[in-house]
Amino acid sequence: MPSTRDLRRRIKSIRNTSQITKAMQMVAAAKMRKAQTAALTGRPYTDLLNQMLGNLQNDVSEFSHPLMEERPVKKSALLIVSTDKGLCGPLNTNLLREILPYDRDNTVFLAAGRKGAQFLHRTRRNLKAEFTFKDSPDFVEARGISRFLQDSFLSGEVDKVEVLYTNFVSTIRQEPKVRQLLPILELEKLDPDLVDKDSESDAGDAASSSQDATEFLYEPDAAGVLGSLLPHYLNYVVFQVLLEAKASEHSSRMVAMKNATDNAKQLIKDLTLEYNKVRQAAITSELLEITTAAMAMEN
Amino acid sequence: MAQTLRLEIVTPSETALSEDVDYVGLPAAAGEMGIYPNHVPFVTEVAAGEVAFQQKSKTVFMAIGAGFVQIMPDRISILTDMAINEDHIDEERAEEARKRAEARLSEQLNEEEMAVVQAALANSLAQLKVKRRRHRG
Incomplete structure (x- = not known):
């Protein structure tokens, strides 16, 4: 039977912890909204980029670019976009599990985010470079990472580049996802919507199809413009990946912290009940002792 | 016939500008370019530099980073990394x-x-x- 003092101490410590988790939950919620808005404000950029790519692809039939060159894969690179901090539920565990099937001799690992880098160190994998990115990812950071990947690919060091990140499906669902960056097989339309992927929006498609009829002049020529647009396209894909990863991290942390706060509340409730029981038992036994003593005196 | 041009400058973080203008001068990769309404559809690269546009008699300058421009008869869209208004x-x-x-x-x-x-x-x-x-x- 724990003493009342022990119980009081435990309740107090749990209450303190719950205050911290509650605060973290709020912070994560705010940051998640910020990441989502960041993705939304980038929407006009995405639309325009999609439109240009669409037009260019119509006008360029036979096109090859060093970034699109397919080679037999001898060595591949994997960029792991993880979080810097823990306490975000099963996010990193799920993400890092995806690394295991990769052949450690023929794969060069790159990490963005500390957790991924730590995992690679721990499992003695070949970590080539580590990048950092802020809570609200900057386009400049994405550009740095993307340049590095492009250089490794173009120099023939690696023949394939993939990125492993957490895809933001919704606030309560995030999934690890592997996406091939290089060589560029096909230019998929960029999807700027971080908010809800389950409902496909086709507003962007309608806008671009109305302009397909326009014949553009290009300077120096269509292939040249497309060629210099590709690196930009890649930079932006990396930027989006960073945004997705951040949004996933914050929403996952928010959910984890909410669970922790709820658990703490339940614990406090149980312990308070226990504490009152112990206190009542102590009072009863004391009363009993006093009355017994009084009765003994009377006799 | 369009009398004005809609000038749009978009960056990954925001739409920096979206206004009707009469004339736009921009630093294309091959040299400075001046564009009036009803320009032929045109796509090219832009270098980091200065975009000047006229609204009525007023001329406004903006600094932009490297990127791309898509010109339509009634619309100019600039896709760039950075765009800052002169005053900022x-x-x-x-x-x-x-x-x-x-x-x-x-x-x-x-x-x-x-x-x-x-x-x-x-x-x-x-x-x-x-x-x-x-x-x-």
């Missing part, structure tokens, strides 16, 4: 950024860092160019 340029900060970038250029850099620094340098130079023009005029 902090000359001291741009100057500082320029110095920093130039200092780093003299260090030993690998290719990737070099490209980043050069982009930063071009951006800060573009800002300075726009800002200083106003002092002269």
Whole structure:
């Protein structure tokens, strides 16, 4: 039977912890909204980029670019976009599990985010470079990472580049996802919507199809413009990946912290009940002792 | 026939500008370009530099980073990394950024860092160019 003092101490410590988790939950919620808005404000950029790519692809039939060159894969690179901090539920565990099937001799690992880098160190994998990115990812950071990947690919060091990140499906669902960056097989339309992927929006498609009829002049020529647009396209894909990863991290942390706060509340409730029981038992036994003593005196 | 052009400048973080203008001058990769309404549809690269546009009789300058421009008869869309209005340029900060970038250029850099620094340098130079023009005029 724990003493009342022990119980009081435990309740107090749990209450303190719950205050911290509650605060973290709020912070994560705010940051998640910020990441989502960041993705939304980038929407006009995405639309325009999609439109240009669409037009260019119509006008360029036979096109090859060093970034699109397919080679037999001898060595591949994997960029792991993880979080810097823990306490975000099963996010990193799920993400890092995806690394295991990769052949450690023929794969060069790159990490963005500390957790991924730590995992690679721990499992003695070949970590080539580590990048950092802020809570609200900057386009400049994405550009740095993307340049590095492009250089490794173009120099023939690696023949394939993939990125492993957490895809933001919704606030309560995030999934690890592997996406091939290089060589560029096909230019998929960029999807700027971080908010809800389950409902496909086709507003962007309608806008671009109305302009397909326009014949553009290009300077120096269509292939040249497309060629210099590709690196930009890649930079932006990396930027989006960073945004997705951040949004996933914050929403996952928010959910984890909410669970922790709820658990703490339940614990406090149980312990308070226990504490009152112990206190009542102590009072009863004391009363009993006093009355017994009084009765003994009377006799 | 369109009488004005809708000028749009978009960056990954925002739509920096979306206004009706009468004339746009921009730093295309092959040289300065001036565009009036009803231009033939045209796509090209832009270098970091200065975009000037006229609204009525007023001329406004903006600094932009490298990117792309898509020109339609009634619309110009500029896709770039950076866009700052003349009034928002902090000359001291741009100057500082320029110095920093130039200092780093003299260090030993690998290719990737070099490209980043050069982009930063071009951006800060573009800002300075726009800002200083106003002092002269």
